[in-house]
Amino acid sequence: MTRAEEILVSAGQSGERLREIVDACEAAQLRIKKLPALADIASGKVSVKALRDVRYEDLLGREEVHLDEAGIKGYLADKVVLVTGAGGSIGSELCRQIIRFDPRLLVLFDAGEENLYSIEMELLHQHGFTRYVTVLGQVQDTALVEAVFMARQPQVVFHAAAYKHVPMLECNPWQAVTNNILGSRTVMEASVRHGVGRFVLVSTDKAVRPTNVMGASKRVAELLMHGFQGRGTTFMAVRFGNVLGSSGSVIPLFRSQIERGGPVTVTHPDVTRYFMTIPEAAQLIVQAGALGQGGEIFVLKMGQPVRIADLARDLIVLSGKDPAEIEIKFTGLRPGEKLFEELITAGEGVLETGHEKILVLRSESVAVESDGKLETLLEAARCFDSDGVKKKLQKLVPEYLPVSCISS
Secondary structure, three states, X not given: OOOOOEXXXXXXXXXXXXXXXXXXXXXXXXXXXXXXXXXXXXXXXXXXXXXXEOOHHHHHOOOOOOOOHXXXXXXXXXXXXXXXXXXXXXXHHHHHHHHHHOOOEEEEEEOOHHHHHHHHHHHHHHOOOOOEEEEEOOOOOHXXXXXXXXXXXXXXXXXXXXXXXXXXXXXXXXXXXXXXXXXXXXXXXXXXXXXXXXXXXXXXXXXXXXXXXXXXXXXXXXHHHHHHOOOOOEEEEEEOOEEEOXXXXXXXXXXXXXXXXXXXXXXXXXXXXXXXXXXXHHHHHHXXXXXXXXXXXXXXXXXXXXXXXXXXXXXXXXXXXXXXXXXXXXXXXXXXXXXXXXXXXXXXXXXXXXXXXXEEEEOOOOOOOOOOHHHHHHHXXXXXXXXXXXXXXXXXXXXXXXXXXXXX
């Protein structure tokens, strides 16, 4: 017997191989740490002592994203770039990726003061980037959006601002309409009016056959994007699933529950989700922005779906705990929650793009502003009419099957 107490694994292990090692360590009740990459040790960037815990992202085994840097530089270099939701999980990572391509000015637009301040300080002090301005406000504020576009004349817009928490929006559906739909329309209208070259809408897999208000609202935003295409600005959307470590991600909740000794709460034994990392998602959004010809919905290849119960168990093991001692408690699906998420819906033709991780959808889309349905939806939102909002959304998105808010 070796009487080993801890296992050190080298960098570069595949996700599959690392999972085998983690399973073996669990069986032997051994702790596991990951060594830094040999190249980083050799270059002096890190010490061989710079061990870290194996993270769940390591088990996903995501390969490095390969970018067409020349194509991306072609539409971002020396451009005025506006990012809405710039302080959020995706928005802030978009900012980190964008500054690599030397924009003339980066306009940081966010409704959250703390988030906006955080990304500003990071850009300034960690990255030494000074060519930015901050705008504290809401995307549905027409006068503010118009003033920003008039003053800054952005040439590229990444629209990441959105409310995304499914159960919260089930019980406050007017906010999904006001922020996700009216806000998107406001920024799209300003983009057309001021001659923006490219507009990238950050969407979600929950827009596919939605069962919740959040997904339905994002689907309407996609339809609006189609409606604005052809008016001078090149519009496109990027649809993907759950992002590890994002605001609202289940992993921070699981970690805190594990630290308290459990139970770890999972909604259903069979619930599955697609996952990718924040940097991977942001890099592919930026890449998709270079590919768009107008009106496309790009879909990021998310790999294999993951059972949330398995994710919880893996996190228990990676936290150095015994799964037999921490209960996984199933609490039931929440309002609007699906067992399985989808990235593509019926009638959407899927095409390769030339990039290994990005697909493009071609579909027939109907205008959402021509018959007054959108205005009646906005009126229901202004009246805080929950049932009215869901009924009007269903008229705009026929595949949407609303679920009533359940009070606890």
